[in-house]
Amino acid sequence: xxxxxxxxxxxLKNLSLNKEAPKSAFILLVLLYAIASFLTTxxxxxxxxxxxxxxxxSYNSFxxxxxxLGYICIICLVMLFRRxxxxxxxxxxxxxxxLMIFNxxxxxxxxxxxxxxxxxxxxxxxxxxHFTYRKILKYQQSIREQAVTDRITGLPNRFACNELLTxxxxxxxxxxxxSVDLNDFKSINDTMGHDTGDQVxxxxxxxxxxxxxxxxxxxxxxxxxxxxxxxxxxxSEYPSVEEIENTINAYREVLEKKITIDDxxxxxxxxxxYSFFPEDSDVIENIYLFSDAALHEVKKAGSGxxxxxxxxxxxxxxxxxxxxxxxxxxxxxxxxxFNLQPQYDINHNLRGFEALARMKDDDGSFISPVDFIPVAxxxxxxxRIDMRVFELSMEFLDKIxxxxxxxxxxxxxxxxxxxxxxTFIEDIKNILKAHNIAPERVEIxxxxxxxxxxxxxxxxxxxxxxxxxMKVAIDDFGTGYSSLSYLNNFPSDLLKIDKAFIDxxxxxxxxxxxVAMIISIGHILHLKVISEGVESPDQVEVLKKIGCDYIxxxxxxxxxxxxxxxxxxxxxxx
Ligand code: C2E
Ligand code: MG
Ligand code: MG
Numbered sequence: 001x002x003x004x005x006x007x008x009x010x011x012l013k014n015l016s017l018n019k020e021a022p023k024s025a026f027i028l029l030v031l032l033y034a035i036a037s038f039l040t041t042x043x044x045x046x047x048x049x050x051x052x053x054x055x056x057x058s059y060n061s062f063x064x065x066x067x068x069l070g071y072i073c074i075i076c077l078v079m080l081f082r083r084x085x086x087x088x089x090x091x092x093x094x095x096x097x098x099l100m101i102f103n104x105x106x107x108x109x110x111x112x113x114x115x116x117x118x119x120x121x122x123x124x125x126x127x128x129x130h131f132t133y134r135k136i137l138k139y140q141q142s143i144r145e146q147a148v149t150d151r152i153t154g155l156p157n158r159f160a161c162n163e164l165l166t167x168x169x170x171x172x173x174x175x176x177x178x179s180v181d182l183n184d185f186k187s188i189n190d191t192m193g194h195d196t197g198d199q200v201x202x203x204x205x206x207x208x209x210x211x212x213x214x215x216x217x218x219x220x221x222x223x224x225x226x227x228x229x230x231x232x233x234x235x236s237e238y239p240s241v242e243e244i245e246n247t248i249n250a251y252r253e254v255l256e257k258k259i260t261i262d263d264x265x266x267x268x269x270x271x272x273x274y275s276f277f278p279e280d281s282d283v284i285e286n287i288y289l290f291s292d293a294a295l296h297e298v299k300k301a302g303s304g305x306x307x308x309x310x311x312x313x314x315x316x317x318x319x320x321x322x323x324x325x326x327x328x329x330x331x332x333x334x335x336x337x338f339n340l341q342p343q344y345d346i347n348h349n350l351r352g353f354e355a356l357a358r359m360k361d362d363d364g365s366f367i368s369p370v371d372f373i374p375v376a377x378x379x380x381x382x383x384r385i386d387m388r389v390f391e392l393s394m395e396f397l398d399k400i401x402x403x404x405x406x407x408x409x410x411x412x413x414x415x416x417x418x419x420x421x422x423t424f425i426e427d428i429k430n431i432l433k434a435h436n437i438a439p440e441r442v443e444i445x446x447x448x449x450x451x452x453x454x455x456x457x458x459x460x461x462x463x464x465x466x467x468x469x470m471k472v473a474i475d476d477f478g479t480g481y482s483s484l485s486y487l488n489n490f491p492s493d494l495l496k497i498d499k500a501f502i503d504x505x506x507x508x509x510x511x512x513x514x515v516a517m518i519i520s521i522g523h524i525l526h527l528k529v530i531s532e533g534v535e536s537p538d539q540v541e542v543l544k545k546i547g548c549d550y551i552x553x554x555x556x557x558x559x560x561x562x563x564x565x566x567x568x569x570x571x572x573x574x
Contacts, residue, residue, distance in 0.1 A: 007213050011164065011222055012148060012156050021080040029073045029080075033092060036070035044111065067115075071122055078126045079133060086130040093119050150225040152198050153205030161224035161232050165284050168236060169277070176244050178233040178274040179291040180251075183303060185229035188266065190514075199261045201229065204268065207254045208233075217247040232291075233272075241276075245307060248272050252305050271298045275310035290315070323375040326367065330359050331381065336388045339559035340396070342568065343411070343530060343552045346544050350572055352409030354445070354552065355393035356559050357385050373415070383418035391431050394442075396562050398435040400569050408569065411443040411473060419446060420457060425464050439469035443494065447475045459490065466491050473530075478518060488525060494550075495522040499533025502553070506538055516546040523547065 043066060046059035074093070077085035097119055103112040148160035156164075168175045182204070189197035205225060212221040212233075220237040235247055252270065259266045273295030277287050290310040298308035330336050340353035359367050376382040390412050397410045418424060432439055444465055446458075462472055473494035474487070478501050497518055504511040515531070522529040531543050534553030543551065560568070 008156065008209055008222055012160055026077070026081055026085070029077050030088065030092075033070050033073035033077070036066045036073060037092075037096065039066040040070060040115075044115075067118065071118075074122060074126060075129065078130050082130070082134065082137070086126065089126055090123065093123055150205075153202050153225050155205045155209060155231075156222070156224040158224060158226050158232070161222070161226075161234060162284070164222055164234055165277070165287070168234075169282075169284060173236055174238075174279075175234055175236040175277050176238065176274050177277065177287045177291045178235065178248060178272050179226075179288075179295040180231040180233060181271050181295055181299060182229040182231075182255075183269045183271060183305070185268075192264070196261055196264075200259060200266055200268070201225070203259050203261070204231075204255060207257075208251055211250060211254050217250050218243050219247045221247060221251075235274075244274065248274065248307050252307070256305065269303070269305040271295055271305065272307045273298055273310065274307075280310055320375055320378070323367065323372050324379050324381070326361065327359065327372055327376055327379070327381050327385070331384050331388070335360060336385055338389045338392050338562070340393070340562055340565040341552060341559040342557035342565070343409070343550055344556050345550055346540075346548060348551075348556065350408060350569070351550055352411065352441075352443075353393075353565055354411040354413075354559075355389050356413070357389045377415055377417055380417070382415045383421055386412070386414050386418045387427060387431075389413075390428065392562075394431050394435040394437050396565070397437055397441065400566055403566070404569055406569055406572070407441060409441055409443055409471075411445050413445045413475065416446070416458070419444075419461055424461065425468070428465075428470075429468070440471070443471040443473050445473045445475040445496065448477055448479065462491060476532075487521075492527060495527050495529045496552075497529065497531045497548075499553075502531050502533050502535075502539060502543075506536075506542060512542060512546070515543075515548075519547050 040063055043059045044063045049056040049058040051057075074089045077089050079085070081088075097116065100112040100116045100119070103109040104116065148156055148163070150157040165175070165177065185197065185200070188200055205223070208223045208231070211217070212223050218239055219235045222234040222236075224232045224234070226232050233248070233251060235244060238244055238247070252272070255268050255270055259268060273291050273293070275281075275287050275290035275294060277284070280290050281287055293314045294308045294310040297314040298306045327336075337358050338355050339358050340355055342353055343351045345351055357369050357373070359369075359372055361367050373382065373385070376385050393410050393412055397408070400406065400408070414424075431437075432442070446462075465472055471493040472491065473496055474490070474492050475496045476498045477495045479498045495518065497515060501511070501515050501518070505515050506512065519529045528549040529547075530550035530552055531539075531548050532552050534540060534543065534551050534555045536555055539553075540551060540555060557568075
């Protein structure tokens, strides 16, 4: 098999930077121009006239139309074919000039004078168009280049990868998409800082780019960075299916060689999940989904580098469909309900509750939100669940306020998908109004990942929430690719430290310091901090010492039905 000239930068350029008009359009325009010029000359010297709609129109009247048509062709050539179009157009106009000059100055035929003027004017016009347009194009090109390039590594980004896949699909070429995730990269970021983490990513990107460009694998490869420590390799023109694993192994090998940064040595491993287009699916979104599913499956298997091909059972299709059916039934028959988990200040005074969605199976057993929320997110049902829980919890808050007069807080979880819906603010406002709830008593919990995935739009929405007077909490803090600058820019009120950190906290001094550091950062940014999943009095003690503001966890209260939560509030009141 002959290898295509494989260079990542070139492939990228071919894909998105140089989308030119087809050659056939060039030929057509030149031809049209030649015909228009010929007809301009002919009609200018033709005697007589033609009858149109009962009126006699002289042939000379058409001269202007044909010359205009010629100029339009010239302008199109310059705009569509840039340098070549400009040169050809200039040449065509200049070549006609000697005849006009001869007519005017030698034969004394002044009829050619307007033609000569027009030629001079059009030369000026297309020169202005060409040089101005060139500047604009250059600027556009640099913007496009930035749009398809990952800022940190200089590799093509996910958008570029998508372009390539769409191109391969259009050309009917089979390919393999490999999703790659570096193992334990988070620990490099956490222990050595993000600068070192970025340098490691750069080095990995450099090695993989060199490998892809070196043509030393038997396949044509394209490497892109997805986000964080996730990369993608697109393998095309493979001689056999067996060759895929050889190629992936080549990437694994160069990755596993020692990386030295600032005199520190790092040994990286990664997991690779891949799927075939079109064998596994001929829809690109599915190919992403499948290679990711293969990757996640292989990640579960433990440490070290691992490679896995997608198989349909990793998707757990049936289970997903089953849960989706159950969610729909539950929504339609009002069987989505909620529990409330108390949140306390560090001295064990009730702050309020977090509302958590609950759903029962046909046999009466509970299905965990950890199982049904992701399915609801995938199938677009999550906003209905969120709204149902929101409505129920506001109803509760209204009732408990009227009964006890207490002013507790209510935190509700909102998924990104729901938050981004155009009707979100309106829906929330209506419910608050219906139950006469002051917005200051409601807190919207959003996960940290939103700051990275859809920062700008999310920011706008969060500002709207804040403008209404509601509070914003960042849920599961520490599990995503947290960035201080994102955090600083987000107008939130509360940081919720994820249970994973609380679990680890008392196991080592460094884990404790880590939690202490998150609390300090929160306080520096004028945020309150709550620890989630606190299970033991020892943990409460430590959290008290390191300045945590609030506690939520089984130690002081599990999620409970609203009736029990009502009794809890009433008992405190007494
Ligand atoms: P989350 O928002 O981080 O909620 C906290 C989860 O931790 C709850 O799980 C809670 O029961 C559990 N938890 C709290 N304290 C402890 C503890 O001390 N030990 C242990 N082992 N677990 C504790 P749950 O109710 O299963 O909810 C899981 C996740 O589902 C929630 O995590 C949230 O992300 C999502 N979720 C729940 N309700 C909704 C909802 O109405 N809408 C949306 N979009 N997501 C929801
Ligand atoms: Mg939550
Ligand atoms: Mg949480």
